[in-house]
Amino acid sequence: MRFSVFCTALVLFGVLALAGIALADAQVSAERAVPEFVDPDTAFEVVIQVNDAPETYVLYERIPVGFEVESAEPAYIDFNEGTGIIKWVCTPGGDHIYTYSLIGHNPGTYAFNGNIVVMEDSFGVEGNIIVKVRDNCTESWVCGYWSKCVDRVQTKTCRDENNCLFPEHVPLMEQSCSVDEDAVDEKEDVPKDEATADTEEVHVAEIEDDVISNNADEDHVADEVTADDDKIVPVEGEDESKHVEDERITGHATAIEDTEIKDSPAGNEIVGIDEPGNLDDREDIAKMPLFTKVLGLILVVEIMLLIIIRK
Numbered sequence: 001m002r003f004s005v006f007c008t009a010l011v012l013f014g015v016l017a018l019a020g021i022a023l024a025d026a027q028v029s030a031e032r033a034v035p036e037f038v039d040p041d042t043a044f045e046v047v048i049q050v051n052d053a054p055e056t057y058v059l060y061e062r063i064p065v066g067f068e069v070e071s072a073e074p075a076y077i078d079f080n081e082g083t084g085i086i087k088w089v090c091t092p093g094g095d096h097i098y099t100y101s102l103i104g105h106n107p108g109t110y111a112f113n114g115n116i117v118v119m120e121d122s123f124g125v126e127g128n129i130i131v132k133v134r135d136n137c138t139e140s141w142v143c144g145y146w147s148k149c150v151d152r153v154q155t156k157t158c159r160d161e162n163n164c165l166f167p168e169h170v171p172l173m174e175q176s177c178s179v180d181e182d183a184v185d186e187k188e189d190v191p192k193d194e195a196t197a198d199t200e201e202v203h204v205a206e207i208e209d210d211v212i213s214n215n216a217d218e219d220h221v222a223d224e225v226t227a228d229d230d231k232i233v234p235v236e237g238e239d240e241s242k243h244v245e246d247e248r249i250t251g252h253a254t255a256i257e258d259t260e261i262k263d264s265p266a267g268n269e270i271v272g273i274d275e276p277g278n279l280d281d282r283e284d285i286a287k288m289p290l291f292t293k294v295l296g297l298i299l300v301v302e303i304m305l306l307i308i309i310r311k
Contacts, residue, residue: 138162139162139168140162141158141169141170142159143156143158143173144158149178154174154175155173155174156173158171
């Protein structure tokens with residue numbers, strides 16, 4: 001909405017300026033180089049900017065390649081070939097721009113005229129354009145510096161100072177390149193291979209720690225199992241006191257197996273015989289059935305009775 005109002009204001013300003021001054025022949029000259037073999041239907045375009053004074057016209061800053069100001073003096077030549085088309089364009093910058101299109105049949109100088117229609121009012125615009133052949137155009141290229149490498153591509157801008165219409169020696173303006181260190185994100189400072197290697201080392205270290213921890217746990221469990229091997233674990237539903245009694249019987253039987261009776265001043269003594277070879281026998285006795293253990297207990301009782309009787 002604001003853009004439309006702005007454009008309308010600019011148009012009205014132009015209308016008032018044109019209405020306050022008698023229409024004069026507004027002239028602009030431009031040189032357009034075309035080859036001799038140009039297609040008769042080739043369209044050429046000139047962009048013109050209107051200054052404060054409506055009778056003053058200059059070429060727009062971004063003139064098409066091949067155009068240049070030829071002379072400030074007007075050249076009145078009838079528009080005898082081609083068609084001149086004038087269009088009003090309102091841009092955000094507020095420039096009043098006219099676009100002129102010419103169908104060039106033959107090289108030569110052509111005048112153009114047309115009308116600007118603003119709010120149903122018509123205003124005349126006139127000028128001329130020169131179309132001619134430029135022979136032996138020598139290219140003269142001027143280039144800037146290469147840009148930074150972005151996405152592995154860098155560019156530079158070049159222009160031909162002689163504005164040759166069909167240049168044949170255009171310099172290279174784009175090329176592939178290696179990544180610029182300044183354009184690389186900080187996250188990419190570490191090469192991928194090194195980052196992968198570091199990650200693998202971390203994973204290996206974690207695995208080794210887990211293995212060591214697991215081995216330590218297994219050793220701890222093994223120690224607990226070994227320590228519990230000498231304990232008699234009650235079977236579910238069985239009386240725990242029975243196992244305590246069995247343990248005592250096993251202990252006494254083992255002691256008797258490794259003892260001998262000797263006479264002493266105080267009487268007979270039961271002396272233990274510490275022989276390494278008896279260790280296996282102790283384990284075997286510990287594994288004897290309950291019936292055998294009971295027999296051993298009876299034997300012990302008989303021996304005790306025998307000792308008492310002898311006393």
